[in-house]
Amino acid sequence: MKNMASKSTLSLLLLAGILVSVFAAAAATGSSCYPGVGIPIEPIPNCRQYAEKATCGVDTEGPPYMAKQLCCQELAAIPQQCRCDALRYFMGRKTRPDLGGLIDLPGCPREPQRDFVRILVTPEHCNLATIHNAPYCLGMDESQWQ
Secondary structure: OOHHHHHHHHHHHHHHHHHHHHHHHHHHOOOOOOOOOEEEOOOOHHHHHHHHHHHHOOOOOOOOOOHHHHHHHHHHHHHHHHHHHHHHHHHOOOOOOHHHOOOOHHHHHHHHHHHHHOOOOOOOOOOOOOOOOOOOOOOOOOOOOO
């Protein structure tokens, strides 16, 4: 009887160890992408300048390529798994666009800038991998910030 009890105890301990490992792995892969953790609190300001220049021809300081280079550096500094969420946050909510990083300018509405921001990680612009392990963000119209 004692031998059977020790086998049961050993089986329970083994099962508990496996469960702890599974829960630890699940916690490690959980999303930690929100403003202040994985996403800058101040939405990527150099990307705002790049979006304004590309969509509306707004002049920026420095040579023409500088706005793009600085934007791509800012995006590259954001963890790969957070880049799409960072762009969504930067674009702002449609119901409260004032909370995003884009601003309406005379002759330069926010919507064309939003369209441009959706493609910043693509090969034509910054060519940065995202949570999808490719330079694309899926579902950019679906914002968790709405």
